[in-house]
Amino acid sequence: MLQIDNLTAEVAGKPILKGLSLAVNAGEVHAIMGPNGAGKSTLSYVLGGRPGYEVTGGSVTLDGPEGQIDLLALEPHERAAAGLFLGFQHPVEIPGVSFVQFLREAANAQRRSRGEEPLSGGAFLKLAKEKAALLKLDMDMLKRPVNVGFSGGEKKRAEMVQMGILDPGFAVLDETDSGLDIDALRVVGDAINTIMRQKDENGPGKAVLLITHYQRLLDYVKPDFVHVLAGGRIVKTGGPELALNLEKEGYEAVAA
Ligand SMILES: Nc1ncnc2c1ncn2[C@@H]1O[C@H](COP(=O)(O)OP(=O)(O)OP(=O)(O)O)[C@@H](O)[C@H]1O
Ligand SMILES: [Mg+2]
Numbered sequence: 001m002l003q004i005d006n007l008t009a010e011v012a013g014k015p016i017l018k019g020l021s022l023a024v025n026a027g028e029v030h031a032i033m034g035p036n037g038a039g040k041s042t043l044s045y046v047l048g049g050r051p052g053y054e055v056t057g058g059s060v061t062l063d064g065p066e067g068q069i070d071l072l073a074l075e076p077h078e079r080a081a082a083g084l085f086l087g088f089q090h091p092v093e094i095p096g097v098s099f100v101q102f103l104r105e106a107a108n109a110q111r112r113s114r115g116e117e118p119l120s121g122g123a124f125l126k127l128a129k130e131k132a133a134l135l136k137l138d139m140d141m142l143k144r145p146v147n148v149g150f151s152g153g154e155k156k157r158a159e160m161v162q163m164g165i166l167d168p169g170f171a172v173l174d175e176t177d178s179g180l181d182i183d184a185l186r187v188v189g190d191a192i193n194t195i196m197r198q199k200d201e202n203g204p205g206k207a208v209l210l211i212t213h214y215q216r217l218l219d220y221v222k223p224d225f226v227h228v229l230a231g232g233r234i235v236k237t238g239g240p241e242l243a244l245n246l247e248k249e250g251y252e253a254v255a256a
Helices: 040-048 076-081 099-113 121-134 139-143 152-166 182-196 240-255
Strands: 002-011 014-024 029-033 053-064 067-070 084-087 094-098 170-174 207-211 225-230 233-238
Touching (some): 014 040, 014 053, 040 076, 040 207, 076 099, 084 152, 094 099, 099 121, 099 139, 121 152, 121 182, 152 182, 170 182, 233 240
Parallel strands (some): 029 225, 084 170, 170 207
Antiparallel strands (some): 002 014, 002 053, 225 233
């Protein structure tokens, strides 16, 4: 579903991704772990098309609703319309724009670019309430400006409400577990499973790339594969046991 081949990218003239290859099939969850500064967030930004992250080589294809696409050739909003969702390590605050307004705009922009009718106010609100309930997030939170004054955990849960509303085919979640309390971790883990692991009979299926430093989220969202990203490339791939070994023994012992 996502195929990354020999991807190289630089930020501010500094090479960060140095020949990264990764293939994710529909129905799979892949976890990416790795030391600070290895290039994990850079990978998610490059996939999302964030300005300033320059691809210098390699290719990325994604199976969207309309077939296989050359992801790197698309504008960021076109990537989103093709079913890509990015969960940010540090969600941004947008003063002056209420979360419901933002979510409705995002949902309808995607629908428009797919040639679908925008959601009516009533239909959108019903959807937003359903997803907020899934994340156990009070609807009153969504009336506030986007992320302004939200606690770390509230930002992450609100971001998962957004994912539920957009219903992407492929999600890259960058440290979605950071800042979550013990109960919220379970709520978010269950929500990721509900949103991303449900069967999509008509579409190409769904898949998730989970960037994380710890095993804890993987107890809920069980990965099929675990990769270690170090020095800008995948240096080791294993099953779920790899995350446990890393946690016990550290990167130097396991992925040297
Ligand atoms: N705008 C920038 N200018 C210079 N260097 C940058 C810039 N953005 C990122 N980098 C560098 O790129 C490297 C990779 O950063 P990245 O955020 O991808 O790491 P990461 O693997 O996500 O780390 P962490 O686990 O700490 O989140 C780091 O050394 C970082 O300092
Ligand atoms: Mg990061």
